[in-house]
Amino acid sequence: MQPVSIGPLKIGDGFPTVLMTEIGTFFNQDIDLASSYLNAAIDAGVALLKGEILHDADVCLRGSQLDYKFNHASGSKVENYRTLIERKVIPLDGYRKIFAVAKNRNVPFVASVYDFEGVDLLVEMGGAAIKIARHNINHFPLIAYSAKTNLPVIFDAGIVYLDEVARAVRCAQENGSGGVIVNHHPGANPAPAEAHNLRMIDTYKCALGVPVGLTCHFRGAEVLYAAIGAGANLLEKGVVDDPDRAEQDVVSALRLGEIGDVVRKVSDCWKALGDAHATPKEPRDLSVRKGLIARRRIAAGEVLCRENVGFAWPPEGISVDQWPAIDGTKAARDFDAHEVIRWKDVRFE
Numbered sequence: 001m002q003p004v005s006i007g008p009l010k011i012g013d014g015f016p017t018v019l020m021t022e023i024g025t026f027f028n029q030d031i032d033l034a035s036s037y038l039n040a041a042i043d044a045g046v047a048l049l050k051g052e053i054l055h056d057a058d059v060c061l062r063g064s065q066l067d068y069k070f071n072h073a074s075g076s077k078v079e080n081y082r083t084l085i086e087r088k089v090i091p092l093d094g095y096r097k098i099f100a101v102a103k104n105r106n107v108p109f110v111a112s113v114y115d116f117e118g119v120d121l122l123v124e125m126g127g128a129a130i131k132i133a134r135h136n137i138n139h140f141p142l143i144a145y146s147a148k149t150n151l152p153v154i155f156d157a158g159i160v161y162l163d164e165v166a167r168a169v170r171c172a173q174e175n176g177s178g179g180v181i182v183n184h185h186p187g188a189n190p191a192p193a194e195a196h197n198l199r200m201i202d203t204y205k206c207a208l209g210v211p212v213g214l215t216c217h218f219r220g221a222e223v224l225y226a227a228i229g230a231g232a233n234l235l236e237k238g239v240v241d242d243p244d245r246a247e248q249d250v251v252s253a254l255r256l257g258e259i260g261d262v263v264r265k266v267s268d269c270w271k272a273l274g275d276a277h278a279t280p281k282e283p284r285d286l287s288v289r290k291g292l293i294a295r296r297r298i299a300a301g302e303v304l305c306r307e308n309v310g311f312a313w314p315p316e317g318i319s320v321d322q323w324p325a326i327d328g329t330k331a332a333r334d335f336d337a338h339e340v341i342r343w344k345d346v347r348f349e
Contacts, residue, residue, distance in 0.1 A: 068084055229273070312338075
């Protein structure tokens with residue numbers, strides 16, 4: 001697997017797992033609020049930011065009777081999909097102001113795009129990668145257009161077949177993307193722990209040969225840490241001021257005040273994986289290993305055996321691992337109880 005570069009960050013096996021915080025459309029057209037989310041994440045030590053570029057309500061048909069049900073902290077709500085999008089879209093200039101926050105603070109940013117204009121804006125603003133949402137996994141015109149920017153392309157793989165993901169990955173690769181990442185996605189929001197199926201991370205890696213991450217919809221942070229152990233290279237998690245409000249998708253987001261603690265724990269979890277072939281660093285403390293001693297008084301010429309030989313630390317005499325060579329030999333001198341047995345004290349016959 002080749003690592004993928006998102007700005008200065010390397011995403012892939014052998015590199016630290018990266019936490020990417022997502023502000024989505026949680027700010028509901030309030031550009032200042034969106035900017036405050038980004039600044040809070042940067043202040044907390046986040047190295048990679050993500051948003052969406054949703055500027056045109058016509059990505060959903062006018063007059064559509066399609067409803068969207070979303071869960072929130074106290075229940076669920078059904079909203080007409082077109083109405084939902086209309087209350088969230090902002091003009092491209094608004095996104096320029098939002099992404100300028102990340103750009104001015106030299107933090108790479110990613111965005112989900114839904115049309116060619118969104119791709120163009122992301123490129124114009126110096127975006128570091130393009131995200132393709134799961135419901136666009138078969139939008140090959142958008143995937144190809146995104147890939148031709150030479151930016152990395154990240155796919156959400158939620159409630160899709162493996163062959164659908166594979167076709168999307170191949171489309172991006174064939175059209176010149178700067179690398180591909182697949183984010184395993186549990187689908188529901190919030191998703192219980194058992195719905196995350198983190199073993200899929202390894203499945204995607206083996207099948208596709210690309211870095212694999214997790215779009216986490218667990219209400220809490222525990223699944224993020226489990227995903228690191230499962231080999232996730234990238235972690236995507238929403239951040240918001242109040243995850244308890246009755247709003248789309250915020251239910252599984254982190255509170256802004258929690259971000260710093262999660263950043264630290266993600267780093268610690270990745271460090272804890274260590275080296276699969278780690279060797280102890282020298283010098284090692286071997287003082288608590290055991291050596292041979294007399295359990296009781298031993299007379300010269302007496303056979304050394306388990307009845308009269310014991311083991312204690314520090315190993316001042318013969319090391320315990322040499323016992324097979326000593327068992328059945330004879331004492332070369334008299335020993336008092338608890339006296340250390342050395343090689344010169346043993347007679348081999």
